[in-house]
Amino acid sequence: MGDQTFLGPGKTVNTNQKFTVVTQFHTNNNQTSGTLSEIRRLYVQNGKVIANSKTNIPGLGTFDSITDSFCNAQKQAFGDTNSFEKLGGLQQMGASFDKGMVLVMSIWDDHEAQMLWLDSDYPLDKDPSTPGVSRGPCPTSSGKPTDVESQSPDATVVFSNIKFGPIGSTY
Structure with a gap:
């Protein structure tokens, strides 16, 4: 944070x-x-x-x-x-x-908030200088599910050695 x-x-x-x-x-x-x-x-x-x-x-x-x-x-x-x-x-x-x-783990995209809550400025209607809004370096135009799904249709993640x-x- x-x-x-x-x-x-x-x-x-x-x-x-x-x-x-x-x-x-x-x-x-x-x-x-x-x-x-x-x-x-x-x-x-x-x-x-x-x-x-x-x-x-x-x-x-x-x-x-x-x-x-x-x-x-x-x-x-x-x-x-x-x-x-x-x-x-x-x-x-x-x-x-x-x-x-x-325990459930997955790779997913976000049709509601475009994952901006994770690593961009979010919510979009607040000034990025407001505490908690600037969450990472990704542009607010990123994370669109249509882009993610079309550009990375074979995306994978490996969860291993779960203990x-x-x-x-x-x-």
């Missing part, structure tokens, strides 16, 4: 090379029976563990993981409705995990 030097071609996590994403779900007591309190992301590339970048958005504070405090600060800084908190935040998310979840286990065991 705000660090456009971290993830991309030739950047700290170089997307031109293979890398591993490690997502850790921490609880308040560091046990599987605890309440979900933090979601932390790490990257591994060329044998090196890379910590997630820190937020760099005025008025947001400094965060490098997802916590209820981060979610609340992000919603306030961006002027968004805080539906996550209203729905119970990380505690409720953890309770949902306890009921069972299915789960105790924290620290899946690198």
Whole structure:
């Protein structure tokens, strides 16, 4: 969030090379029976563990993981409705995990927002200097599904070596 030097071609996590994403779900007591309190992301590339970048958005504070405090600060800084908190935040998310979840990954395009929410200026009706609007270097004219589908009809992605286990065991 705000660090456009971290993830991309030739950047700290170089997307031109293979890398591993490690997502850790921490609880308040560091046990599987605890309440979900933090979601932390790490990257591994060329044998090196890379910590997630820190937020760099005025008025947001400094965060490098997802916590209820981060979610609340992000919603306030961006002027968004805080539906996550209203729905119970990380505690409720953890309770949902306890009921069972299915991991789903895919390659896709976005007919609604043209993936601009990921790496461009979005929403389009806001000034790019507004906190949270400038999300990456892609032009707002990019990401049109008709372009993506016609120019890359055989696009593929490889998800491999999927692992789960105790924290620290899946690198």
